[in-house]
Amino acid sequence: xxxxxxxxxxxxxxxxxxxxxxxxxxxxxxxxxxxxxxxxxxxxxxxxxxxxxxxxxxxxxxxxxxxxxxxxxxxxxxxxxxxxxxxxxxxxxxxxxxxxxxxxxxxxxxxxxxxxxxxxxxxxxxxxxxxxxxxxxxxxxxxxxxxxxxxxxxxxxxxxxxxxxxxxxxxxxxxxxxxxxxxxxxxxxx
Numbered sequence: 294x295x296x297x298x299x300x301x302x303x304x305x306x307x308x309x310x311x312x313x314x315x316x317x318x319x320x321x322x323x324x325x326x327x328x329x330x331x332x333x334x335x336x337x338x339x340x341x342x343x344x345x346x347x348x349x350x351x352x353x354x355x356x357x358x359x360x361x362x363x364x365x366x367x368x369x370x371x372x373x374x375x376x377x378x379x380x381x382x383x384x385x386x387x388x389x390x391x392x393x394x395x396x397x398x399x400x401x402x403x404x405x406x407x408x409x410x411x412x413x414x415x416x417x418x419x420x421x422x423x424x425x426x427x428x429x430x431x432x433x434x435x436x437x438x439x440x441x442x443x444x445x446x447x448x449x450x451x452x453x454x455x456x457x458x459x460x461x462x463x464x465x466x467x468x469x470x471x472x473x474x475x476x477x478x479x480x481x482x483x
Contacts, residue, residue: 294334294468294469296327296330297327297447297468297469298469298481300318301315301471301479302479305317305479306477307474307475307476307477307478308476309474309475310475311392311449311452313449313471313474315447319353319357319418319446319447320352320418325356325360328357328360329364331360331361331446331468332357332359332360332361332364333360335357335361335416335444335466335468336361338442338466339414339442339444342412342464343412344365344367344412344442345367345410345412346367346368346369346370346406346407346412346413347361347365347367347370347413347416348371348372348402348407348414348415349369349371349372349415349416349417350371350374350417350428350429351371351372351373351374351375353419354416354417354418357416357418357444357446361416361444368406370402370407372400372429372432373401373402374399374400374401383403383404383405384401384402384403384404385401385402385404385432385436386399387400387428387432387435388400389427389428390422391424392421392422392424393419393421400425400428402433402436407432407438408436409436409437409438411433411436411439412439412441413433413438413440414441414442414443415430415433415442415443415444416443416444416445416446417443417445417446418446418447419447419448419449420447420448420449420454420455420458420465421452421454422452422453422454422457423453423454423455423457426443426445426454426463427457427458427461430443430461430463441464442463442464443463443464443466444466444467445465445466447467447469447471448465448467448469448470448471449474450470450471450472450482451472451474470482470483
């Protein structure tokens, strides 16, 4: 997605070899028009996958996922990272390790918002080691549903995430694939 790559080059900041800061348009301040365009790309790629529901992990994936769900006219479900006082009992949970925060957290999905016959698209903001997407996929499969695809806004192609997801047979589509990061250096794969 050329518009996203251009925006990353203009406003993104590589802090080091593994951290790309894009908080000016993706995960702190949000560029709604750019999110809508992301939704258009995801809709176009996944339109023939039979998707019935779209999942994301709170919170940075919410904006592009909402725009995708809007355009595909499908329900969107946000997987929770925090313990909830009202989500108890009827949930699926799995432990996920966050590469960015270097910590584990419980990912939670209410059993009310997924069905065994669902074909699910998972959308996430970043793909590094694949742990978040794999955790989301575990919840989908625990519910008896099918992962129809995984959409990624920014993939760090120099890390192992894509390989782990493809090894499991998932169709992975990334809007921007970063080949290399360094202090003030951002290079794309394609």
